[in-house]
Amino acid sequence: QTVVTQEPSVTVSPGGTVTLTCASTTGAVTSGYYANWFQQKPGQAPRALIYTTTNKHSWTPARFSGSLIGGKAALTLSAVQPEDEAEYYCLLFYGGAHPWVFGGGTKVTVL
Amino acid sequence: QVQLVESGGGVVQPGRSLRLSCEASGFTFSRYGIHWVRQAPGKGLEWVAMISYDGSDKYYADSVKGRFTISRDNSKNTLYLQLSSLRAEDTAVYYCAKTYMDLYYYYFGMDVWGQGTTVTVSS
Numbered sequence: 001q002t003v004v005t006q007e008p009s010v011t012v013s014p015g016g017t018v019t020l021t022c023a024s025t026t027g028a029v030t031s032g033y034y035a036n037w038f039q040q041k042p043g044q045a046p047r048a049l050i051y052t053t054t055n056k057h058s059w060t061p062a063r064f065s066g067s068l069i070g071g072k073a074a075l076t077l078s079a080v081q082p083e084d085e086a087e088y089y090c091l092l093f094y095g096g097a098h099p100w101v102f103g104g105g106t107k108v109t110v111l
Numbered sequence: 112q113v114q115l116v117e118s119g120g121g122v123v124q125p126g127r128s129l130r131l132s133c134e135a136s137g138f139t140f141s142r143y144g145i146h147w148v149r150q151a152p153g154k155g156l157e158w159v160a161m162i163s164y165d166g167s168d169k170y171y172a173d174s175v176k177g178r179f180t181i182s183r184d185n186s187k188n189t190l191y192l193q194l195s196s197l198r199a200e201d202t203a204v205y206y207c208a209k210t211y212m213d214l215y216y217y218y219f220g221m222d223v224w225g226q227g228t229t230v231t232v233s234s
Contacts, residue, residue, distance in 0.1 A: 034218050034219060034220060036220035036221065038156070038221075040156075045206055045224045045225065045226050045227055046148075046156065046206070046208075046224050047224070048211070048220070048221055048222045048223070048224070051211050051219050051220045051222070052219055052220070057211075057222060087155075089155065089156050091156075091158070091220060091221070093218045093220070095218070097170065098170065098171070098172060098173060099161070099170055099218070100146070100158040100161070100170075101158065102148075102155060102156040102157060102158055103155075104155050105155040105156070
């Protein structure tokens, strides 16, 4: 059973920087996992932010960036705004019969 | 603009069936794979199923395999999810989401999501 692990919660001050990570029980996350990141606010559908580890969608604010850090996929929020308070989910691609697994999500509080 | 609209949710008894629909507009539906993702109340996202652009490839999560069936009608720009042998743990908001890249490049992930339809399994 593949498990994708994220920090349950983080708190960041307005204007600050925070990095969320996404780890796999199968080992180091590489570019071959094509990591995606999504933002979800209460009562709303998820919104895609990052695809294939580092690439932003046309609507993704510049302050969001994706990378690989220490064998994990990472999402960095810079110059955090109050409206960035949300749940953030990563998605990894494993291929095979059950290709996609979401992480458990990280709740970001801006305080 | 690109849009996905889910429908078909409701309250259903355990063991019964339900069919969800996802109507697409604003893009060439027949060139893109589509996913179903669900979210139980107060819980995280769970990937459920995915169908390739032409319907030739289908993938399922272990939790639904053998009970749920994904299909599509490209002439109607519509995706379906047939839910059978429903259990209480299938209670969730069900979202459809479009693959970011077309044709077989579905490993790139998802971009546009619908607003979801709620399924409640209860006696």
